[in-house]
Amino acid sequence: MLRIRNDFPVLHQLVNGHPLNYLDSGATSQNPISVMEAEQEYYEQRNAAVHRGAHTLAFAATEVFEAARATVATFVGAPENSIVWTSNATEGVNLVSYSFSNASLGLGAPASARFRLGAGDEIVVTEMEHHSNLIPWQQLALRTGATLRFIPVLDDGTLDLAAAAQIVNPRTRLLAVTHASNVVGTINPIAELVQLAHAVDALVFLDACQSVPHLAIDLTALDVDFAVFSGHKMLGPTGIGVLYGKAELLADMPPFLTGGSMITTVDMQTAEFLAPPQRFEAGTQRISQALALASAVDYLDHTGMGRIRAREAELGRRLVEGVTSIPGVRLLGPGVGVERIGLAAVDVAGVHAHDVGQFLDEAGIAVRVGHHCAQPLHRRLGVTASTRASTYLYTTDDEVDQFLAVLAEVAPFFGVSR
Amino acid sequence: MLRIRNDFPVLHQLVNGHPLNYLDSGATSQNPISVMEAEQEYYEQRNAAVHRGAHTLAFAATEVFEAARATVATFVGAPENSIVWTSNATEGVNLVSYSFSNASLGLGAPASARFRLGAGDEIVVTEMEHHSNLIPWQQLALRTGATLRFIPVLDDGTLDLAAAAQIVNPRTRLLAVTHASNVVGTINPIAELVQLAHAVDALVFLDACQSVPHLAIDLTALDVDFAVFSGHKMLGPTGIGVLYGKAELLADMPPFLTGGSMITTVDMQTAEFLAPPQRFEAGTQRISQALALASAVDYLDHTGMGRIRAREAELGRRLVEGVTSIPGVRLLGPGVGVERIGLAAVDVAGVHAHDVGQFLDEAGIAVRVGHHCAQPLHRRLGVTASTRASTYLYTTDDEVDQFLAVLAEVAPFFGVSR
Amino acid sequence: MTSSAMQQLYQQIILDHAKSAHGAVPELPTLDAGSVSAAGLRQAQSHQVNTTCGDEVTVRVGLTGAGTDAEIDEFAWRGAGCSISMASASVLNDTVRGTSVAESEAMLNLFREMLRSRGTIEPDEEVLGDAAAFAGVSKYPARVKCAMLPWVAFEAALLQLR
Amino acid sequence: MTSSAMQQLYQQIILDHAKSAHGAVPELPTLDAGSVSAAGLRQAQSHQVNTTCGDEVTVRVGLTGAGTDAEIDEFAWRGAGCSISMASASVLNDTVRGTSVAESEAMLNLFREMLRSRGTIEPDEEVLGDAAAFAGVSKYPARVKCAMLPWVAFEAALLQLR
Numbered sequence A, B: 001m002l003r004i005r006n007d008f009p010v011l012h013q014l015v016n017g018h019p020l021n022y023l024d025s026g027a028t029s030q031n032p033i034s035v036m037e038a039e040q041e042y043y044e045q046r047n048a049a050v051h052r053g054a055h056t057l058a059f060a061a062t063e064v065f066e067a068a069r070a071t072v073a074t075f076v077g078a079p080e081n082s083i084v085w086t087s088n089a090t091e092g093v094n095l096v097s098y099s100f101s102n103a104s105l106g107l108g109a110p111a112s113a114r115f116r117l118g119a120g121d122e123i124v125v126t127e128m129e130h131h132s133n134l135i136p137w138q139q140l141a142l143r144t145g146a147t148l149r150f151i152p153v154l155d156d157g158t159l160d161l162a163a164a165a166q167i168v169n170p171r172t173r174l175l176a177v178t179h180a181s182n183v184v185g186t187i188n189p190i191a192e193l194v195q196l197a198h199a200v201d202a203l204v205f206l207d208a209c210q211s212v213p214h215l216a217i218d219l220t221a222l223d224v225d226f227a228v229f230s231g232h233k234m235l236g237p238t239g240i241g242v243l244y245g246k247a248e249l250l251a252d253m254p255p256f257l258t259g260g261s262m263i264t265t266v267d268m269q270t271a272e273f274l275a276p277p278q279r280f281e282a283g284t285q286r287i288s289q290a291l292a293l294a295s296a297v298d299y300l301d302h303t304g305m306g307r308i309r310a311r312e313a314e315l316g317r318r319l320v321e322g323v324t325s326i327p328g329v330r331l332l333g334p335g336v337g338v339e340r341i342g343l344a345a346v347d348v349a350g351v352h353a354h355d356v357g358q359f360l361d362e363a364g365i366a367v368r369v370g371h372h373c374a375q376p377l378h379r380r381l382g383v384t385a386s387t388r389a390s391t392y393l394y395t396t397d398d399e400v401d402q403f404l405a406v407l408a409e410v411a412p413f414f415g416v417s418r
Numbered sequence C, D: 001m002t003s004s005a006m007q008q009l010y011q012q013i014i015l016d017h018a019k020s021a022h023g024a025v026p027e028l029p030t031l032d033a034g035s036v037s038a039a040g041l042r043q044a045q046s047h048q049v050n051t052t053c054g055d056e057v058t059v060r061v062g063l064t065g066a067g068t069d070a071e072i073d074e075f076a077w078r079g080a081g082c083s084i085s086m087a088s089a090s091v092l093n094d095t096v097r098g099t100s101v102a103e104s105e106a107m108l109n110l111f112r113e114m115l116r117s118r119g120t121i122e123p124d125e126e127v128l129g130d131a132a133a134f135a136g137v138s139k140y141p142a143r144v145k146c147a148m149l150p151w152v153a154f155e156a157a158l159l160q161l162r
């Protein structure tokens, strides 16, 4: 643990006179030195445009850029040509949403017709989605005339699977669902949902933002059709994300962003496009960010995703046991005994989340307060905002314990007695 | 000059046994140490999610992120709320193209109706555009039924302004044009084109990729409606670009990418969106890249854009005089006497550009060969590919001279006699 | 643990206002432009959101008379948010209800100045009343927005009645 | 300046082939699947592009007979590109025209192996003929694609006739 913590310089600072207790890795994680060095090394040694240049530097840059793709692909059990770089997970969702719109307009090769949506077609999401895996589908429905339906959340914060079996039906074209919730921390039964969707020939779009950083994932085995995740949540830099798509699907999809480096032949009126993944990577790419993400993946691999998952389950348990034993603190989502990633969101009765966060911050504890980009889920659970502590491989037991101790002081300070 | 070169570690390496002579800054520029340090400092000190967190680190990150926007805005003479972060210039073009599509579908606030396009409307581009400022407009035309027209290029590689005055007409809704050409190196008469377009109430979209890094730019004074440029061409990192849009236009435009951090209220079926620029910045942003770009801007500012422009004009002259005096070498675009940015693209009679590039690379000279993402312009000038040398503030006279000397050996080596 | 900094930020006056907020109403239906109340007051209303945390406040004002001499004879607000923003709305109610537009704008400027001072302005309690309790907020730049939220809504509502 | 490395890459044989390319034709209109030539040959054609530099080659083959014994009795190509890719197409013409599918595929494998060897495979000139001149290319990984381009097109065309 000490070894790990030494790799993260940002953790060694004082905030308001207290050692930083960073419990906001669910929002964004910290970078180890090796990741920063990978990026700097690139700019010091071989920075050049990729897939465009023929000189020595450009060739070297292209090689490491594609090697980074291979590293990330292997990490999630995917073939290289199924990995598309994006700026963040959000852009990956939009990519598929807009590509389907374009197909619906009749753009792309004839094979793109399979992605056409229109009145009568249904897109299914869940009530626990992050806005990034919800609004792009709302917009796709608006653009195409398809209907958006959703799988409701039960009182305990888990998906209503009985309802899901009714809601997914032969009109369903796509089911978009998160792997692990960024609010209630639970891991959804993806295999079961994939079976439901594939039984009616619907595609499955997985939001893997909170799973890829924390669990060992094999996207091929999961058999989802698409998945997205973000580099900045898995020890990587900002500005890079990944869209996974089954190669045979990507091959038939019309492009989303268009411009340089994704074409074969262009004249003034028309353009022909490259095969995936280049078809979806317009303009100069996030080269140094891709290398840095590959370096982050190496770090995770080296630490061991099995070990990370076990460690985080332990931290999650400690959090849940702790918060549920504080009077007046309500845990969102299922309690002790249900496996979760290392995060917990709570409501402190009578104290607004922003005030809770301020109180914790004063003690050097960084947590997220608000709706965590999941307004519908908060509404469903009867709160407008919550306070979320989220851990990662560098989080210590002591940090969790300090959080719990300070959280227990919140209600007394704000004069809430129960 | 020595001081400047010492700031760029990448320049101090051997390629094929020769000191690297990097003449490919038109594709991507190199980063000074200060830019790399700005990024590393962020990850070591205050990495956190912006516009989402309330804790100390998150607030500090948000402050530096918005300060970076202000720095870049000032650099191009624009108000802060007119600056939207993108991944690269290409994405900025697509942002406007898709936002207009969405407006054409009736999405967005009622005020977005002013951006609706349909049959009978015309979009005008030029024959010298980079694919990134061409294909997104082709696609917009395809999506909306509008017609794409173009201003032709004359034999000398400049725009046919007489034709432009005919082509821009009351049906024109948008004129997309590059400020400086990445192939022929000329600076287009933007003021004149803006006048033409605004006289018929058409919007002007400026591709400033090759101008913002090399000239002092005041977008407000230029009076263009939109502009894009890329960080990696102006001493910044990959993965960050800028869209400028007049604030009153952005305010009326529907969003492009949707998801987290760009909304006010979300329920399962609908979402309401924030004001610009946040409306157009979905998901976790390129935070460290924005800071690094601001640091690059500081470097440019400190060096002085006037000085850079003068220096590059000098290098451009040296290049043009040099290449035009080599037998069998044809310069694309206007010759000596016409102001240009510091680049020159040439055709060596009888030798394919790829072979020219290889020959130069063997001597440590990095140039770009191919169509430079401008197939229509190359076709117009009667070549399929060319060899481009492009300079920046760190380029020396000696480097230009070495390039010229080796270029002169190309035809003899390949046995082309004239 | 509960440092004196926390106690300076969350002064008892603030916690009290947050707990029993003055002038808060459960509903404020949207208002058409140019509305006039049954009592003949010229009314306007503004809704403001703090996008970082989702806090929101709607403020309604009703004026008698015109210009900067007009009197604020109606004031009501509703909102959801942290104790700073809710207390600030309550204090705003106490501060501006019954004053003239000119007086209330003067108060708003004083309040804003104090909050932006990063702790350098010592508030005059004589002038600011309970609003002086927000001086501690100025040392927390991230919370200045919270305290300003209702005042910004108030300012925007007044602007509509210019 | 013109190092020996350059001379190894651009061997005279390559420059000569590039200058007077064998088997090149000015036009190759697209071919329908299952085309048969006037002379009764089963024809196929493939167009390949090197996306880094824009080089392109189209290769057409016509076979007599079936299976791997079938003979390559028609061979034609057109293209635009660097001297490596153009010379390679010319050498391909000389190498496979008139051979059996099995023989040509064996050559293709040898050629590919040599190019991928990063300079470690010493080519057998007896077997490879002029194609051996491309051994120098294997030390330039960025150019391997250029040399392979026509061969890949050839391979793809044959595949259609399986």
Ligand SMILES: Cc1ncc(COP(=O)(O)O)c(C=O)c1O
Binding pocket: A260, A282, A283, A284, A285, B026, B027, B088, B089, B090, B091, B130, B132, B133, B178, B180, B181, B182, B207, B209, B210, B230, B241, B373
């Ligand atoms: C004139 C011009 N426009 C657009 C672009 C595209 O920039 P980017 O690839 O960074 O999006 C470039 C550079 O490649 C360019 O030179």
Ligand SMILES: Cc1ncc(COP(=O)(O)O)c(C=O)c1O
Binding pocket: A026, A027, A088, A089, A090, A091, A130, A132, A133, A178, A180, A181, A182, A207, A209, A210, A230, A241, A373, B260, B282, B283, B284, B285
């Ligand atoms: C479950 C989930 N989905 C999507 C996202 C969006 O990721 P990004 O903002 O990196 O695009 C996040 C994180 O904010 C998340 O936690």
